[in-house]
Amino acid sequence: MSETNSTPVLFTRAGIAAGALRTLPVATGGLAFGVFYGFLAGQNGLTLLETALMSAWVFAGASQFLSVELWGDPLPVGALIATVLVINARHILMGATLGPWLKHIPPWKAYGSLYFMTDESWGLSVADIRNGGRDAAFLLGSGLTLFLFWNTGTILGRIFGEMLPDLNRYGIDFLGTAFFVALLAGFWRGRGDLIPWIVAAAVALVMERYVPGTWYILGGALAGSLVGALRHVR
Numbered sequence: 001m002s003e004t005n006s007t008p009v010l011f012t013r014a015g016i017a018a019g020a021l022r023t024l025p026v027a028t029g030g031l032a033f034g035v036f037y038g039f040l041a042g043q044n045g046l047t048l049l050e051t052a053l054m055s056a057w058v059f060a061g062a063s064q065f066l067s068v069e070l071w072g073d074p075l076p077v078g079a080l081i082a083t084v085l086v087i088n089a090r091h092i093l094m095g096a097t098l099g100p101w102l103k104h105i106p107p108w109k110a111y112g113s114l115y116f117m118t119d120e121s122w123g124l125s126v127a128d129i130r131n132g133g134r135d136a137a138f139l140l141g142s143g144l145t146l147f148l149f150w151n152t153g154t155i156l157g158r159i160f161g162e163m164l165p166d167l168n169r170y171g172i173d174f175l176g177t178a179f180f181v182a183l184l185a186g187f188w189r190g191r192g193d194l195i196p197w198i199v200a201a202a203v204a205l206v207m208e209r210y211v212p213g214t215w216y217i218l219g220g221a222l223a224g225s226l227v228g229a230l231r232h233v234r
Contacts, residue, residue: 067080118146
């Protein structure tokens with residue numbers, strides 16, 4: 001993101017407040033998804049502490065939903081780490097686009113803000129910059145708000161989920177799959193997206209049948225990503 005404004009970049013409490021207020025409508029949706037995640041975490045055997053720590057340390061919705069789906073004994077640590085890295089690789093580019101903005105503030109403030117960065121807080125921050133915003137604390141305020149709502153939701157979902165009976169007999173265990181299907185629909189841009197999606201699904205199905213463990217998720221993700229990247233290169 002190139003800089004065309006010579007106004008100094010600031011980092012103020014007012015910027016934190018502005019980012020928080022701008023994010024509130026989005027954060028309420030994050031609260032609902034957090035409750036959903038907390039409920040699924042309990043259904044898949046995670047304790048309240050494990051659920052809370054995952055939300056605080058990982059703080060990545062798609063990765064956490066995937067981790068819950070893969071949670072079991074033995075825990076597929078290698079597949080989990082590799083898959084989460086692939087899913088969140090986009091954050092490298094997202095952080096790079098904010099580099100020209102964040103380079104003007106102390107590193108501890110910049111990297112602290114990036115820890116709380118999500119797709120939503122990044123998008124809102126980019127929009128703020130394009131509208132002339134020069135307070136880098138906007139990113140931190142936005143991220144902290146999402147962090148608070150998401151973690152509150154996961155804890156509530158985990159606590160109140162214990163009060164419910166085993167709902168798997170009603171198909172509640174399919175909710176994780178339904179979530180990813182709904183998430184996928186949001187990325188639809190046209191028929192051209194079908195090719196990488198089909199390749200990813202085909203590779204995942206073949207690997208699920210012939211490769212032990214849960215490596216089929218990583219294989220499908222890498223295959224689909226590679227095909228998608230090659231399409232854009234051409």
